[in-house]
Amino acid sequence: MxxxxxxxxxxxxxxxxxxxxxxxxxxxxxxxxxxxxxxxxxxxxxxxxxxxxxxxxxxxxxxxxxxxxxxxxxxxxxxxxxxxxxxxxxxxxxxxxxxxxxxxxxxxxxxxxxxxxxxxxxxxxxxxxxxxxxxxxxxxxxxxxxxxxxxxxxxxxxxxxxxxxxxxxxxxxxxxxxxxxxxxxxxxxxxxxxxxxxxxxxxxxxxxxxxxxxxxxxxxxxxxxxxxxxxxxxxxxxxxxxxxxxxxxxxxxxxxxxxxTNNNQSKSIKDNLKINIYPNPSNDGRIFIEISNFEGTGNFTVFNLHGIEINSWEFYAENGSFKKEINLANFAKGIYYFRFSLGEKSLNKTIILY
Structure with a gap:
């Protein structure tokens, strides 16, 4: 064989x-x-x-x-x-x-x-x-x-x-x-x-x-x-x-x-926000999301390649960090985008299911 x-x-x-x-x-x-x-x-x-x-x-x-x-x-x-x-x-x-x-x-x-x-x-x-x-x-x-x-x-x-x-x-x-x-x-x-x-x-x-x-x-x-x-x-x-x-x-x-540095005309927003999704790629749809250097209420939404919203989650991060396991086993295999909305910040990450 x-x-x-x-x-x-x-x-x-x-x-x-x-x-x-x-x-x-x-x-x-x-x-x-x-x-x-x-x-x-x-x-x-x-x-x-x-x-x-x-x-x-x-x-x-x-x-x-x-x-x-x-x-x-x-x-x-x-x-x-x-x-x-x-x-x-x-x-x-x-x-x-x-x-x-x-x-x-x-x-x-x-x-x-x-x-x-x-x-x-x-x-x-x-x-x-x-x-x-x-x-x-x-x-x-x-x-x-x-x-x-x-x-x-x-x-x-x-x-x-x-x-x-x-x-x-x-x-x-x-x-x-x-x-x-x-x-x-x-x-x-x-x-x-x-x-x-x-x-x-x-x-x-x-x-x-x-x-x-x-x-x-x-x-x-x-x-x-x-x-x-x-x-x-x-x-x-x-x-x-x-x-x-x-x-x-x-x-x-x-x-x-x-x-x-022109305080009369501008306002600055700077962070060292970090987001980690693993395992990525995932073969069983089980992934972990870790967020650091952020505190407060936020949400993340998953989209398919056509920009269609599939699901959304809200969360609250205490002491500057957040960790959550989510199950995407019912999702079709392919590429998806996560959009994280954290206060005035937004960020996208890519996840691959195979």
Missing amino acids: RLTFFILVVFIPSFVISQTTGTFIDNRDSTEYKWVKIGDQIWMAENLAYLPGIGGIPVYINQSFAYMKTYFVYNYQGTSVEEAKSTDYFTKYGALYDWFAAIDGYQASNSDPSGIQGACPDGWHIPSRAEWQKLTDFICNDIGICEIRTGFSNKYYTEIGRYLKSETGWEINNGLNSYGFNALPSGWSANSTKSEGNLGLYWTASEYNRDYATAYWLDSNDQHLRVGNPYLLVRNSNSDVIGKWGGFSIRCVCDDNSLL
Whole structure:
């Protein structure tokens, strides 16, 4: 009799929260924004809402027309800034910008940092592709299951979108918002506004070529994060060609970490919260959950790969620690995500049942 052995080798990431969040004020219009530190970068946790005008603003160099900066608000066709700001879409999603308005010019950058303030507040800048790459690299290393694939005119990072997307608002495939980025399905605009609830697109300071700039975007149809030239977006069998004039959202990056020590504009939250799930992988569905450096009431929820909630538990941790055995023997074999909500913190971990 011949015996065949199968060995399952799985990389399980170890998560330690050291998250910093806070708020700051844009002195141009007194708008308050949330920010979040992811890795060693500080990102705005909301879409930029700076709106100096509606429609196109021509820019001249040496008395000759150079380019047009265009500002949009989703589903608003008027010309009044005040009216546009009073809409529910603006309150929810902020403004949309063509690439020239986003970088406030026409000179691209792929440096880290980009060095282009653009439409961002003082002390912040439009991130380059290199800076977005740093964000994706951090999350890929953190979750341990990222895969880079090549698609039509772009490449995409599998599963990252799940961790960046907001928990609500997407037509399907809501996210887990694990890192506090809270990516919204704010749609886009050109001659008309489209895809609210389905797409969230973000300009970079980098060019794809002379006519097209590089953007990152998320889609409700899957949980990927795409990067490249979004010149062709297919939605409901309709194709739309988008160049630098397309209206996308903006997420600014902080110039340096001085924001963390500015007590007048920010508040910091730091912990060394640790969560351990074992055995992982599990072949019988019996696992232990250990939480340290946390005290108080919390809960954890398990989701399948489609983001559907399977079960949820509440607990109370005393003396800075908590331990619980749970039985997942009735779960189908596969990959599951645990989301832990602990005060103002949230964290995801992956569990494999085989």
